[in-house]
Amino acid sequence: AIADEVEEQLAAQNGAKPLEGQHILITAGPTREPLDPVRYLSNHSSGKQGYAIAAAVARLGARVTLVSGPVALAPPKGVDMVNVETARDMLKACETALPADVFISVAAVADWRPSISANKKLKLKDEGKTLPALSLAENPDILATISKKRKNRPGLVIGFAAETHDVEALAQAKMKRKGCDWIVANDVSGDVMGGAENEVSLVTRDNVEHWPRMDKTTVARNLANRIAVALGNPDGQQLAAE
C-alpha cells in the first residue's frame, strides 16, 4: 500500500527522473578482514540488496557510486564501482566519494577485525600448546562516521540493520547511536541471507513501517521511490508514511 502510494506520487511526475542531479553513495556486500593471506573474518552478505538499490536509484536518474565488498554479482549498469575488501578500505573509499546527497550503508561491515594480520600464512599450532585465541580490534563505524561528519554530511543518511531478534527496538537504538536519518531493519532470523527476498521495516525518526516480505528488487524500488519523495519534498517522508 505504501509502495502504491509512493508510485502514485512519482507517476504524477510524468516519467521524469526524480533523482537526476543527485549523487547517491551506496555500500554493499560483506567486508573481509584478513588474519593472514588465506584466512579472514567476514559476514554473510550476497550484496544483492545493495546492488538492487544501486540499480533502482540509478534508474531514477541518480549518479551512483557503489562501494562494494567481494560478491559474485555483475556491477549494475550506469553505476561507478569501487571494489574493496576491508572495512577500513570501505570507509576510505566512501570518504573519497563524498560529497553525496544521500548515503545508503547496505554493506554488512565486519565490526571487528583480527588485531594482527600476518603476511605469511600463520601456523597456529606452532604458536603454543594452548588453544589459540584470535584477538580482535574494532573496525571504524562507517555509518556513524558518515552520519556525524561536520563537513560533507549527506543530507539523508540511511543505515541497514540485520538483526535476529528485537528487530525494531534494536533498529531505533541503532539510529540514535549512529546519528543516521533512516534505518532499514531486516529480520535475518529466517533465511533471507543470500536469498532473493527480504522482509524489512523502514524506521524513520518518528515512524516505523513494516513492509511485507517481498523480493529484494521491490524493496529497492520502494526505497528508491521513498528517497525521491523525501528529496523532492522536505515533508515527503511524512506524506508517504501516512
Place this chain on the structure above:
Amino acid sequence: AIADEVEEQLAAQNGAKPLEGQHILITAGPTREPLDPVRYLSNHSSGKQGYAIAAAVARLGARVTLVSGPVALAPPKGVDMVNVETARDMLKACETALPADVFISVAAVADWRPSISANKKLKLKDEGKTLPALSLAENPDILATISKKRKNRPGLVIGFAAETHDVEALAQAKMKRKGCDWIVANDVSGDVMGGAENEVSLVTRDNVEHWPRMDKTTVARNLANRIAVALGNPDGQQLAAE
C-alpha cells in the same frame, strides 16, 4: 612435457574412458565457521580448481561426488553435489560418500573455528570493556582423517597445500603428517587465489615435479590424466614422472 607424455599414454587407450568404474570423491571451496548467525571465519577459495578437477575426472568416466563449501560456481555436469558450510559437515559428507577409489581434498578447509557459535547475533561491545578475543577450537583434519582410515581408505589420497613460502618443503612435511599419497602444492604468494591460473608442484612419495603456470582447467586435466595412469598401472606414477 609431462602433460604431453601422459596425454600420449592416454591417447594410446583409444578414447576409452580410463576412469570408468572408479568413484572419485572431491572437496572444493572454502568452509565457513560461524561465530553467530551473521559472522564467520573463512578461507579464500573460489572453488575453481576443485570444480575443474571434478569436471576433468568426470570427463574421463569417473563417478564423482563433489562436496563443496559455499562458492559462486555452477555444479559441473554429471557430478553428484553435496553442499556444506562447515569443516565438520564437510567431513561428515565425505565419510557418508565413502567408499571411494580416490579422494582429492581441494577445499580450503578452515583449520580453526570459533569455539562458540551463538544462535543470536553477538553484541561484542556489550560483553565487557576489554577488547574481545575470539577463542578458537581446532577443526577435524579431513585429509588426515580420510588418509588414516583403516576401513574404506581410498587407494589414492591426494591433498592440496596452499602455501606462501617454502612451498615444496612444507608440502612434503604435510604429506608425511597427513598420511596422504600425493600433494598438489600451490604457491599462493602471488595472485592465484580466485584467478583462472595456478602454478603447482605435484609432490609424490619420491618425487617433486614443478608444473609451469597454466590455467586451472589444464592443471585439472593433467591431474586427471595422472590419476588415470596411476590407477591403470601401479607403476604409472613413476612412469609418467620420468
